Structures are given as C-alpha cells and as structure tokens.
Amino acid sequence: xxxxxxxxxxxxxxxxxxxxxxxxxxxxxxxxxxxxxxxxxxxxxxxxxxxxxxxxxxxxxxxxxxxxxxxxxxxxxxxxxxxxxxxxxxxxxxxxxxxxxxxxxxxxxxx
Amino acid sequence: xxxxxxxxxxxxxxxxxxxxxxxxxxxxxxxxxxxxxxxxxxxxxxxxxxxxxxxxxxxxxxxxxxxxxxxxxxxxxxxxxxxxxxxxxxxxxxxxxxxxxxxxxxxxxxxxxxxxxxxxx
Numbered sequence: 001x002x003x004x005x006x007x008x009x010x011x012x013x014x015x016x017x018x019x020x021x022x023x024x025x026x027x028x029x030x031x032x033x034x035x036x037x038x039x040x041x042x043x044x045x046x047x048x049x050x051x052x053x054x055x056x057x058x059x060x061x062x063x064x065x066x067x068x069x070x071x072x073x074x075x076x077x078x079x080x081x082x083x084x085x086x087x088x089x090x091x092x093x094x095x096x097x098x099x100x101x102x103x104x105x106x107x108x109x110x111x
Numbered sequence: 112x113x114x115x116x117x118x119x120x121x122x123x124x125x126x127x128x129x130x131x132x133x134x135x136x137x138x139x140x141x142x143x144x145x146x147x148x149x150x151x152x153x154x155x156x157x158x159x160x161x162x163x164x165x166x167x168x169x170x171x172x173x174x175x176x177x178x179x180x181x182x183x184x185x186x187x188x189x190x191x192x193x194x195x196x197x198x199x200x201x202x203x204x205x206x207x208x209x210x211x212x213x214x215x216x217x218x219x220x221x222x223x224x225x226x227x228x229x230x231x232x
Contacts, residue, residue, distance in 0.1 A: 034218050046206070089155065099171070103155075
C-alpha cells in the first residue's frame with residue numbers, strides 16, 4: 001500500500017514564497033508518477049492547479065508552479081495572497097499497481 | 112463551461128447497495144477519462160476509481176475492489192458508480208471528476224460539487 005506524505009501544515013506571510021512537497025513510500029517521485037496538485041477551501045470542492053508535474057490548467061494563477069525537487073513532487077507559491085490560504089493535496093500515480101494515491105494534505109496558513 | 116452534477120447519494124444500511132450517477136456537460140465526454148474521489152467527514156481526499164475514455168481501462172482502489180463498479184455511457188454523457196456491500200467506512204462525500212486526458216494515468220481537472228453517502232444502521 002503506497003503512502004504519500006505531505007507536510008501537515010505550513011505558514012507563510014503575504015507576499016512570501018512557500019514550497020509544499022509530496023513524497024512517496026515507494027521511492028523517489030519522478031514524472032512517471034504524473035504528480036497533480038489540488039487546492040481545497042472549506043466547504044468547497046477541490047480545484048485542480050497542476051497536472052503531470054508542472055503543467056498548469058488554464059485557470060491556474062501564475063504564482064503557482066509545480067516541479068520535482070529532491071525526489072519529491074513540489075508545489076511552489078510565489079507572492080502568496082491571502083486567498084491562497086487553503087488545504088493543498090498532491091496526487092500520485094502508481095504505475096505498478098495502476099492506482100492513484102492522494103497525500104494527506106497540507107494546511108497552508110497565510111499570516 | 113464544464114459541469115459535472117452528481118446524484119444518487121443518501122442514507123443506506125451496512126451491507127446494502129447504492130448507485131451514484133454523474134451527468135456531464137460542456138465538453139466532449141468521450142474524449143476523457145473519468146474518476147470518482149471521496150472525502151470522509153473532516154478527512155482527506157481518497158481516490159476511488161477511474162475509467163478510460165472507452166471503458167477499456169478500469170482501475171479501483173484496493174478498499175473498494177470487488178464491491179464497487181464504475182461504468183460510463185458515452186452516448187448519454189454519464190458516469191456511474193455501483194456500490195455494493197457498503198460499509199460504515201464508505202461514508203463520505205463522493206465527487207465525480209473529469210480526467211485531464213483519455214487515459215487513466217494523467218490526472219484530473221474539473222470536479223463536481225459532490226454527493227453525500229452515509230452508511231449507517
């Protein structure tokens with residue numbers, strides 16, 4: 001059973017930069033895991049931000065970017081806005097077992 | 112505008128069945144994979160199942176394999192999830208999610224608003 005691990009919580013100041021990471025118990029995350037990132041605010045459905053490591057959707061703000069960093073998938077927010085306060089989930093594909101696994105989520109506080 | 116509208120949720124006793132549906136509009140339905148994702152009350156997201164554009168590839172989480180069946184009707188732009196032998200731990204908000212591509216290994220983009228499933232006696 002693959003376990004995907006994210007930082008439980010992070011705090012960032014408005015205008016600052018923060019990087020959220022996503023690790024897999026199966027080893028280093030590569031592009032073959034097709035990392036996806038989602039944002040969820042209280043009472044709302046999740047919203048997709050990033051697919052296949054670093055590709056943005058048409059609605060994804062420019063301040064969000066995805067990458068691979070030190071064997072993990074990473075989501076970087078540059079110039080954080082107050083409205084970025086939310087829960088962020090990563091999603092990884094396990095090709096060996098043909099399934100998807102979400103991370104436990106990172107609660108991002110903008111303070 | 113892409114829209115996904117789930118229906119069929121409700122209160123069901125353990126061991127019984129329930130069928131969720133998702134009506135899709137605003138995009139070429141048979142060009143994309145589709146997924147179900149659930150979220151327990153106060154919990155995180157859990158991927159449940161996925162189906163490729165032509166139903167040729169179907170995948171399930173281990174926790175629902177053998178109990179849940181995903182299907183799609185491209186002529187009706189609809190996705191379904193037949194849930195049998197329901198357990199208390201299946202209690203969650205269930206989301207219908209559009210895939211980012213035709214296959215089941217590229218990820219997801221647009222989410223529906225979800226439907227609640229409560230399994231309790």
